[in-house]
Amino acid sequence: xxxxxxxxxxxxxxxxxxxxxxxxxxxxxxxxxxxxxxxxxxxxxxxxxxxxxxxxxxxxxxxxxxxxxxxxxxxxxxxxxxxxxxxxxxxxxxxxxxxxxxxxxxxxxxxxxxxxxxxxxxxxxxxxxxxxxxxxxxxxxxxxxxxxxxxxxxxxxxxxxxxxxxxxxxxxxxxxxxxxxxxxxxxxxxxxxxxxxxxxxxxxxxxxxxxxxxxxxxxxxxxxxxxxxxxxxxxxxxxxxxxxxxxxxxxx
Amino acid sequence: xxxxxxxxxxxxxxxxxxxxxxxxxxxxxxxxxxxxxxxxxxxxxxxxxxxxxxxxxxxxxxxxxxxxxxxxxxxxxxxxxxxxxxxxxxxxxxxxxxxxxxxxxxxxxxxxxxxxxxxxxxxxxxxxxxxxxxxxxxxxxxxxxxxxxxxxxxxxxxxxxxxxxxxxxxxxxxxxxxxxxxxxxxxxxxxxxxxxxxxxxxxxxxxxxxxxxxxxxxxxxxxxxxxxxxxxxxxxxxxxxxxxxxxxxxxxxxxxxxxxxxxxxxxxxxxxxxxxxxxxxxxxxxxxxxxxxxxxxxxxxxxxxxxxxxxxxxxxxxxx
Numbered sequence: 001x002x003x004x005x006x007x008x009x010x011x012x013x014x015x016x017x018x019x020x021x022x023x024x025x026x027x028x029x030x031x032x033x034x035x036x037x038x039x040x041x042x043x044x045x046x047x048x049x050x051x052x053x054x055x056x057x058x059x060x061x062x063x064x065x066x067x068x069x070x071x072x073x074x075x076x077x078x079x080x081x082x083x084x085x086x087x088x089x090x091x092x093x094x095x096x097x098x099x100x101x102x103x104x105x106x107x108x109x110x111x112x113x114x115x116x117x118x119x120x121x122x123x124x125x126x127x128x129x130x131x132x133x134x135x136x137x138x139x140x141x142x143x144x145x146x147x148x149x150x151x152x153x154x155x156x157x158x159x160x161x162x163x164x165x166x167x168x169x170x171x172x173x174x175x176x177x178x179x180x181x182x183x184x185x186x187x188x189x190x191x192x193x194x195x196x197x198x199x200x201x202x203x204x205x206x207x208x209x210x211x212x213x214x215x216x217x218x219x220x221x222x223x224x225x226x227x228x229x230x231x232x233x234x235x236x237x238x239x240x241x242x243x244x245x246x247x248x249x250x251x252x
Numbered sequence: 253x254x255x256x257x258x259x260x261x262x263x264x265x266x267x268x269x270x271x272x273x274x275x276x277x278x279x280x281x282x283x284x285x286x287x288x289x290x291x292x293x294x295x296x297x298x299x300x301x302x303x304x305x306x307x308x309x310x311x312x313x314x315x316x317x318x319x320x321x322x323x324x325x326x327x328x329x330x331x332x333x334x335x336x337x338x339x340x341x342x343x344x345x346x347x348x349x350x351x352x353x354x355x356x357x358x359x360x361x362x363x364x365x366x367x368x369x370x371x372x373x374x375x376x377x378x379x380x381x382x383x384x385x386x387x388x389x390x391x392x393x394x395x396x397x398x399x400x401x402x403x404x405x406x407x408x409x410x411x412x413x414x415x416x417x418x419x420x421x422x423x424x425x426x427x428x429x430x431x432x433x434x435x436x437x438x439x440x441x442x443x444x445x446x447x448x449x450x451x452x453x454x455x456x457x458x459x460x461x462x463x464x465x466x467x468x469x470x471x472x473x474x475x476x477x478x479x480x481x482x483x484x485x486x487x488x489x490x491x492x493x494x495x496x497x498x499x500x501x502x503x504x505x506x507x508x509x510x511x512x513x514x515x516x517x518x519x520x521x522x523x524x525x526x527x528x529x530x531x532x533x534x535x536x537x538x539x540x541x542x543x544x545x546x547x548x549x550x551x552x553x554x555x556x557x558x559x560x561x562x563x564x565x566x567x568x569x570x571x572x
Contacts, residue, residue, distance in 0.1 A: 009352035013338070020340050092336030099327035100302040101401070102353045250304045250318070252263050 010110025028080035032126035068220035071209035076186035081163030082177040144221035151218020154231035161238030259308035281431035282452035329398030339383035372396035388419030
């Protein structure tokens with residue numbers, strides 16, 4: 001049996017566990033409701049990028065929706081990843097899993113893919129009403145929408161990978177959730193400080209800010225290869241750290 | 253089948269296992285004994301490929317650990333202490349997940365599941381959630397997952413801990429059945445279980461291997477005793493028993509009628525002959541002459557810093 005099948009087995013179990021867990025449904029539901037309210041009524045009043053709500057602005061665009069994804073993902077992704085490792089450790093199943101002939105990296109990858117798929121499913125379900133309403137009201141630029149969706153997928157992958165690292169370090173799900181949410185919110189808020197820090201430092205801030213690599217490009221319909229490299233590197237680094245943490249447990 | 257040479261493992265500054273060596277051949281069922289914190293579980297976790305040893309060589313079913321970890325793990329079935337399972341899953345889905353994660357292909361998976369379910373007698377429980385099962389059946393699910401890949405070696409960490417007596421009997425029967433075809437390393441605190449199931453025991457204490465052998469051989473190496481009972485009181489003959497060669501501690505055992513003595517000795521056969529000679533010489537009426545071998549509990553205590561393994565009235569069964 002191939003490595004793909006083992007990764008798939010872990011991913012399927014994780015998905016099944018998430019579907020059985022009320023917390024995942026509550027988080028996904030809260031995300032969907034919050035996204036509609038923010039998109040249709042509140043707009044995006046934070047930082048340099050300021051947009052009115054749909055009814056106020058009357059522009060057939062998903063910019064507001066995309067602008068809210070980074071802070072909402074900062075909370076939603078940890079809700080899906082918090083139990084991935086922390087619960088395995090609490091219940092002792094990590095010991096069982098790691099004595100099976102499955103490589104640690106296969107377990108890490110399976111958990112990542114499951115949480116990513118969950119996040120993307122929640123994002124699609126949450127974004128669908130807004131997208132359909134905008135498309136029915138005016139000429140929606142489907143190219144920008146597709147680019148934004150692809151960028152959101154990359155952003156989500158980064159958030160999930162960071163959330164998994166925190167879960168691997170935590171013993172309690174709640175701690176994993178809070179620390180990951182705090183960390184991802186911190187990473188999102190870096191972009192808010194770009195104009196108040198000196199020029200050279202601002203460039204570095206920009207380079208490490210996940211939202212800048214989403215909102216300034218893919219969310220506007222400009223898909224930059226540098227953003228792909230950024231998210232690819234972020235995910236690869238986080239998964240590598242996650243794998244090393246699991247292997248370190250074998251060393252006691 | 254299992255070869256451990258000078259294994260050591262520490263957690264920070266705590267040395268859990270120190271310089272432990274042993275070999276277990278194919279088809280052996282070996283009891284792994286020791287007080288809490290003796291290093292049993294750590295050694296088992298190393299054998300299963302979960303932990304990596306700090307020093308020493310470990311080989312399981314021909315695969316070296318940690319170098320050939322996945323290969324070794326494919327040939328070992330492991331039941332961890334307290335049987336951690338994905339409790340929200342149904343039994344059939346959990347076993348299917350375990351089979352897939354263990355790398356079994358579609359056709360072999362079906363056969364493996366059927367075999368493991370039959371061996372663990374879980375057929376009527378496949379659609380139950382694991383958290384709705386009794387502890388005994390959760391233990392069976394744990395055993396079933398350990399058996400899925402038809403491993404050569406089974407490592408079972410306290411498989412009957414916390415079970416009710418009926419469940420204990422059923423799990424022991426299952427282990428005995430498995431021991432006919434597989435190498436089994438069984439950790440337990442229930443010494444009767446070891447006497448019943450294991451022709452050989454390893455005793456760990458303070459992270460070191462302090463005894464290795466058949467329970468009766470380990471018992472024979474310890475001080476034993478002779479129990480002698482007479483129809484009437486011994487009177488002046490009592491003093492002669494204290495002077496018998498080979499009897500280093502003679503005590504009176506309270507009995508309802510007559511008199512009884514317990515004579516500690518390292519040479520029960522020789523002392524028995526001398527006791528019979530004395531009985532004939534003094535014209536005593538002997539009712540009973542019995543060799544009391546040390547129990548496994550006494551052997552265990554002697555090796556692990558508990559009681560010294562010698563006899564007293566209570567340990568040997570109390571007044572007659």
